Amino acid sequence: MSSDGTAAAAADRPTSSGAEVLLRKKEPLPDADPSGPGSPRRSISASSPKASRKGPSLWMLAPAVAFFAAFGLVPLLGTVVLSFCDWNGLGSPTFSGLDNWTSVLKDGSTYHALWLTVLMCVGTFVVQFPISLLLGVFMAGQQRYRAVMSVLYFLPLLFSAAAIGIAFKNLLDPNFGVSNALHLGLLQQDWLGSPTLAFWVIIAVVSWCFIPFHSLLYQAGARQIPKSLYEAAQLDGAGRVRCFFSITLPQLKYTMVTSTTLMIVGALTAFDLIYVMTNGGPGDATRILPVDMYLDGFKSNQMGVASVVAVILIGLALSFALLLNKLSGSDRMESQMEGM
């Protein structure tokens, strides 16, 4: 992009040389010498601004990068480091080699948590995907009543997980909740007290929380499908169902990838709801990895073990995200950021 090869190369090197370029820029510029090496910025008046300018100072990028590095990247690496350390949450961590890893990998409860996590991802996906898709397409319609409904559909997004968790916990209370209100045998269950039921209840509540968000994505996606496609299909005599499968679904491909990625990451991190509703119980029936991590670390004071679980969690999330990107045949996330 820059005509000045050396200066561009210098600026493209990591921070130190980039900073040099920046510092140089701050110097007073007596008489501009457009042809001089390393002075692409000085040629402002001489040639067209676009070709000569590199854009705003990197210092404006620095605060965001610094913040994210300090409290995002460093902790990310710290998780890996701490997974090889022994630390009880007080004092300082000591190196302990593979101890945490062997104890975690030998422990059957880890596999149980892993299995529950995968089940949670699959379960929430199976519930959320069709509902979000249909709801999103439904909301994309221009009818007035759908607009009114959309306003209400969106409500769960406004509430905190803690609020939702506590509300459902009481709503599902076997004695004073919905069980006794409707006098339906089917509803008279100890929803969160039964190990088999609790897990499915969690999936339902997670879906209740996140379907509005995903249906919003699908709504936005569906609204971008050119109307002419439907008109052409209708002229050809295609019905509503046919239109849905032949036009809407293929056109929503990218939305599906984005939404599915977020669904899975969301399920992997569904900590607060579960913590509030069941705290991993009854027994360990809802102890998925993030809950396991929290309980290991902050209740059993085994931060090293918690870090191992965290690393597994990060690995899972990243491989899911990469897999989906691969499957979709396009690097969706990146293509959004590039192409400038």
Next chain:
Amino acid sequence: MAQASVARPRMRKRQRPNVVGGLLGFFWLVLIIGPIYYVVITSLKDQADYYSSNALGIPTNPTLRAYRIVLQNDFLHYFINSLIVAVVTVAVVVAISLMASYVIVRRSSRIVHLSQRVFLLGIAIPIQATIVPVYYLIVQLHLYDTLPALILPGIAFAIPITVLILVNYLRDIPNELYDSMHADGASDWRTFISLVLPLSKPAITTVAIYDALNCWNGFLFPLILTQSEDKRTLPLSLWSYQGEFNSDIPAVLAAIVLSCLPILAAYIIGRRQLVAGLTAGFGK
């Protein structure tokens, strides 16, 4: 979109109304409204009424007793804590993310690309998985059990998505505008203040609402990084009310209603922006 429908005068109006869709939509509406209805009506019951009446029935003698109890139990204090954390976090996040987005959109170099990739990584990895080192860091910085302990990581973890949304928006500012600012000899800051900032106001609003929502509802950081009652934020207070009010369920649910009111107010005022902000980063 509007043009298209005008240009093609109803060739063949949409077939019959979609009855099945409407019914399913209505069914979903009941599922959404049901729990909300339950929380509101129960918060208006007194304790005896709660135990004796039908859970989904309208309170026989509605009372604000539960709300009084909540307000007498430091609710406003927790509210102000939440407010401080949210306002500071959002202000800083938006300011530094907008600066970063300006650089990302207007400058092309390896450092810039690398930063973008790092931010994208931040979106893909579950932030929760980094809490142990975050806790360590906060303890080392002697910030444990302070409001900054909630603000600093909150800022960091909001940056990736905020940058993504702002970058998508800033892309639409025509290059000519920057170029003419530049031709007039405006500095980076000048351009930032008098071009980028005013032009990106809509995006700033949406993203600020989005970040504020996340921050306001955050549960994990307060749970792990604070301890004393004094530093409690709203979501955590809901959790602790549950224990404190032993089985005064109407009071617990009243606290939920109160904690949701500000967000609900924001939703009523700026619904369009909120909705737009939520999808801006992802859907197209």
